[in-house]
Amino acid sequence: MTCPKSHGKKVTKLRLASSRILLLFEVRRGSGFGVGVLALANDPLRPPGTLFLWMFWPSFNSSLLNSPNERKKAVFNTYYALAVSAVTAISASALAHPQGKINMAHIHNAVLAGGVAVGASCHLIPQPWHAMVLGLLAGLISTGKAICLPVYFNRVLRIHDSCDVHSTFGLPGLLGGINYIVLMTYRASWTNNPMTGNQVLINTGALSLSVAMGLASGLLTGLLLKLKIWRGVTHTARYFNDQAFWKFPHLAAGF
Numbered sequence: 001m002t003c004p005k006s007h008g009k010k011v012t013k014l015r016l017a018s019s020r021i022l023l024l025f026e027v028r029r030g031s032g033f034g035v036g037v038l039a040l041a042n043d044p045l046r047p048p049g050t051l052f053l054w055m056f057w058p059s060f061n062s063s064l065l066n067s068p069n070e071r072k073k074a075v076f077n078t079y080y081a082l083a084v085s086a087v088t089a090i091s092a093s094a095l096a097h098p099q100g101k102i103n104m105a106h107i108h109n110a111v112l113a114g115g116v117a118v119g120a121s122c123h124l125i126p127q128p129w130h131a132m133v134l135g136l137l138a139g140l141i142s143t144g145k146a147i148c149l150p151v152y153f154n155r156v157l158r159i160h161d162s163c164d165v166h167s168t169f170g171l172p173g174l175l176g177g178i179n180y181i182v183l184m185t186y187r188a189s190w191t192n193n194p195m196t197g198n199q200v201l202i203n204t205g206a207l208s209l210s211v212a213m214g215l216a217s218g219l220l221t222g223l224l225l226k227l228k229i230w231r232g233v234t235h236t237a238r239y240f241n242d243q244a245f246w247k248f249p250h251l252a253a254g255f
Contacts, residue, residue: 046108054082057115061122070123077122078115081135085114088139096147109146109167113138116172120180124187134179138172145171177207 062074089110093102114135118125125131145167181203188196 047104050108050111054086054111054115057082057112061115061119065123067123073125074122076128077118077125077131080128080131081114081118081122081138082111083114084132084135085117085139085142086111088136089113089143092140092143092147096143103146105164106143106146109164110139110142112168113142113172116169117176117179119173120176121183124180124183134175138175141171141175142167174207174211177203177210181207 058075058078061078062071065071065074086107089107090102092110093106094100096106097103114131117134117138118131122131125134146164181200184196184200184203188200
């Protein structure tokens with residue numbers, strides 16, 4: 001038995017999310033966040049982009065599978081998880097607000113979390129309720145991170161996840177990796193196939209290696225970006241000011 005290609009996509013997303021967290025920690029440690037903290041909630045392009053990804057995420061999860069039966073199971077399970085995570089995100093966001101209002105930033109983070117959580121195991125999940133439970137947990141974890149952890153990240157660690165990669169891909173990807181290992185362990189105990197047992201060990205090592213590589217590469221990149229050798233280095237308090245990095249002709253004198 002070979003490692004499914006969908007498992008590789010989950011490992012890549014989890015590694016990138018881990019890398020980004022360490023990168024932001026090293027670059028933004030001790031800095032202010034300026035006007036960028038609430039910028040994502042007011043971005044008019046995020047809702048249609050999120051809707052586009054939500055519609056086509058099942059094809060993304062099933063595109064590299066060879067068996068027609070596995071592709072069908074992957075599509076259905078992904079839709080089950082996406083639907084439940086979307087409902088969970090809206091409900092949790094409304095419950096968290098004193099007046100019952102929905103925060104669009106929470107929706108951006110959590111509606112795709114279900115598809116990420118089932119990405120590695122979408123073709124192995126035998127029953128729809130399993131995919132729905134994964135979508136429920138992924139939606140709760142993603143929304144909870146968006147509500148609670150930014151306070152800890154911003155005020156204690158002095159970092160800001162500017163694109164909410166950790167909420168959408170990092171934590172749901174970790175949940176999906178653990179679920180995949182559990183499913184493979186159950187299959188190994190049920191079939192008594194030594195190759196399946198070896199695959200469980202390989203998948204556990206791949207998950208651990210992806211997290212370690214993400215943390216190490218993020219830490220190294222953050223340290224490199226803090227060096228004073230780069231041209232045009234600006235103060236950390238101006239990281240969210242576009243005029244510090246981009247040329248605006250209409251702001252030039254005499255325009």
